[in-house]
Each structure stands twice: as C-alpha cells, then as structure tokens.
Amino acid sequence: MTGVAKQTGGCQCGAVRYRASGELGxxxxxxCRMCQKAAGNYFLPLAAAMRKDFELTRGAPKWFQSSDLVRRGFCGDCGTPLFYDIPEADFINITLGSLDEPDTVKPVMQSNTGRKMSWFHALDGLPLEPQPETSDRENAITASNHQHPDHDTQKWPLGETS
Structure with missing residues (x-):
C-alpha cells in the first residue's frame, strides 16, 4: 500500500517484537509522573497505533495495571517499557524509543507539562563529552553486545538453533 507507514520495534533483549502498519497517531x-516512573526517565514519548493495524510478532509483554483505566506493557525479561494501553480503546500507544527507527516519528505535542523538569531549557548548554571513545572500548562493546538489532530477525538470539 503506497503512503502507509510500517513501523517495527521491540524490547532491548528481543523477547518481545511488534509491527504497526499505518501512520502512528x-x-x-x-x-506526567506515572510516565516518568514507567520509563525510569524524565518523560515518555508515545504514539498511537490502531489495534487493527498492530500485531505482536514475537513473544508477549507483561502488563502492569498503573491505574483503573490504563495498563502498561513491558518486556518481562529485560524490562523495556513498550506500551501504554487503554484496553477498551481502538488503539494502543507504543513507546517511541522502542521503535527500530525512532527518528522517523517526530513528536507534535507535549502533555502534562506541570511535571516537566524545570531545567530542560538548559540542556543544550551542557558541555559535551569528548568524542569518540577509545576504539578498544568501542570494539569491546560491539563484540559483547547482547541487544537485539533494530530490525526483525527470524530467531533471537542469533546463535539459537530453534
């Protein structure tokens, strides 16, 4: 289908993978404080996929009922936050950082800014760490990386035979 986006994503360890067809809304x-806690971060980027256009392609998330109205899906193995779900809605929210290509979805709004960190405006003024790291360290990290790659795989980990 022309003009219809397909997004794939999943958790850090690769145990849970998903696919969303169509534009993310x-x-x-x-x-909000709940999203801060769920992400273990200062904010949580989200976008909605229509349920009819969404499917799990590997594994299944664990769920935490964060309120009477909302549950949050995450990988039970590595803990990656994946979903913000209102079960009776016709959409499911995906955490944008779990997308294989997160740079393709630009946020259009901020919500619950009453809990936004008061110092965010100063981030661009922080000094930058020297780049690059030593090649020995980069090579060691690359050689020992256990993170799932940013694309679908037939099996994971890659060394598995089944």
Missing part, C-alpha cells in the same frame, strides 16, 4: 512526549 498523536506522537507526543508525556511528562
């Missing part, structure tokens, strides 16, 4: 950054 309302990409935004939520600053």
């Amino acid at each position: 309302y990409p935004h950054i939520c600053h």
Whole structure:
C-alpha cells in the first residue's frame, strides 16, 4: 500500500517484537509522573497505533495495571517499557524509543507539562563529552553486545538453533 507507514520495534533483549502498519497517531512526549516512573526517565514519548493495524510478532509483554483505566506493557525479561494501553480503546500507544527507527516519528505535542523538569531549557548548554571513545572500548562493546538489532530477525538470539 503506497503512503502507509510500517513501523517495527521491540524490547532491548528481543523477547518481545511488534509491527504497526499505518501512520502512528498523536506522537507526543508525556511528562506526567506515572510516565516518568514507567520509563525510569524524565518523560515518555508515545504514539498511537490502531489495534487493527498492530500485531505482536514475537513473544508477549507483561502488563502492569498503573491505574483503573490504563495498563502498561513491558518486556518481562529485560524490562523495556513498550506500551501504554487503554484496553477498551481502538488503539494502543507504543513507546517511541522502542521503535527500530525512532527518528522517523517526530513528536507534535507535549502533555502534562506541570511535571516537566524545570531545567530542560538548559540542556543544550551542557558541555559535551569528548568524542569518540577509545576504539578498544568501542570494539569491546560491539563484540559483547547482547541487544537485539533494530530490525526483525527470524530467531533471537542469533546463535539459537530453534
């Protein structure tokens, strides 16, 4: 289908993978305290995939009922936050950082800014660490990387025979 986006993504260890066809709706950054806690971060970027266009392609998330209205899906093995779900809605929210190509979805809004960190405006003024790291360290990290690659795989980990 021309003009219809397909997004794939999953957790850090590769145990849970998903695919969403169609455009992701309302990409935004939520600053609410619940999202901060769920992400273990200062905010949580989310976008909605229509349920009819969404499928799990590997594994299944574990769920935490964070309120009477909302549950949050995450990988039970590595802990990656994946979904913000309102079960009766016709969409499911995907965490944008779990996309294989997160740079393709630009947030259009911020929500719950009452809990936004007061110092965010100063981030661009922070000094930058020297680049690059030593090649020995980069090579050691690359050689020992256990993170799932940013694309679908037939099996994972790659060394598995089944």
